[in-house]
Amino acid sequence: MIKMIQELSIIIPTLNEENYIGKLLESLKEQEFLGKLQIIVVDGHSEDNTREVIDRYKSNFGDLIVLRVRPGVGYQRNIGVSRAKYKYILFLDADIILHRNFLNRFVRKINPEERQVTAAVSWIVEDDLWSRLVMAMMIAGGMVVCFFDPITPGGCLFTTQENHRLVGGFREDIIAAEDLDYGRRSINGGAKYHLILYPYVLHSGRRLRTVGALRLFWFYIKSYLLIKIYGIEIVNKLKYPFGKYGE
Template sequence: MGPVSIVVITLNEEKRIGRLMEDLSKQTHKDFEVIVVDSNSEDATREVATAYESSLPQLTVHKMETRGVSLGRNTGAELAKHERLLFLDADVQLEPTFLANAISQLEDKQLEVAGVYMGSKNLPLVHKFGYGLFNLGLFVTQFVFPTAVGACIFSTKRVHQQLNGFDEEIVLCEDCDYVKRASKTWRFRFLNLTFGFDPRRLDQDGVFKMGATYLKANVRRFFYGEMRNNEMDYKFGHYKEQ
């Protein structure tokens, strides 16, 4: 199994970044580097991440002065030294065998770009229902109009460079735009895996409101193209602490 460069974008995630670093330190597949790209957090996010240097020897923490989801992912990809890329959000949770299983599937299916379904283990029934509907949508659209969850996307440096990375003008659905563009040249599929996803987004916005937001966004994308003027007034890092 080949090496992986893991790019983690952060913004004021001091309460969650440690959990992800802990999960990464327990991976059965050990050949990877971790690049934390921080959007100039106002809390101790960078300090918490840096504390894991002993358990994650190939860990670097990069501070950006300008904030941005796509900018952070693109910055991390530029710093990456391995061909295989994995983009993660700071509030993701991973099982110890996640990397090993993912790489095995990527190699078996010969995929350069792939998405991962959201897991709802130990979450309330309403969250399981919401995640289930969202995953169903991800499964169906992968064949005709690919979408993805930016919190966990696999790619490669070759693909990323040819796509010119994530579109930094898009605020909402930049992840969907990325895999849609990639699918025009490379086969895109979802892996038979899940990742843990912090429920704070559903807790704050509500299952139906959040689902309606993304449904509206993707319907709009389908008929009118990508949203480069923040038409739906979506803000990076707007979620409050739960």
């Protein structure tokens, strides 16, 4: 019988996330994880009330660290890992919401003896039927792609300290798709890949609202194809339509 993970470091990069980080921390507070949790929020000098929202939750967690560093998702995640005290790492985006008992269900599906990258499917928090339909198309398309080209979305991404060290962490010189690059380097370096369909996480629909459902769908398809043709560095030449993290 596989032993369940008992210690987990959760790393959350933030930048202007006052409208979202509280919902994530609230959902983490409601978890009844059967083990020890360390929560590391790595803030990229937010200019809104992100830090104040986080401070309101400090008393709810026995081990919550808030770091303030220069912005950059890859850099922030790497800094978080440098302060992680547990072997197992879970990266979460700040606009994620976890279902009650998500962590226990999630880690039960993980073999703690494997060097791995494991992602959870995310579903948007939107009531709009059109947005949900487009999201379903993106998830279905992503699952098909994963059969021959594994995708590792960073919204909810699990790995180990060992794997992070062996691949040299996230690239800090690309403005997007650093999670895709991280997963590919991990898998090419010998890590196992898993995509967990359930339990899934809830993701805010802010990108859908910002750029529109079809435009977002097309952006992801175009970006994926360009990366396949020209390599990951092409992302720095793309017009990135999302603004800063919290927008």
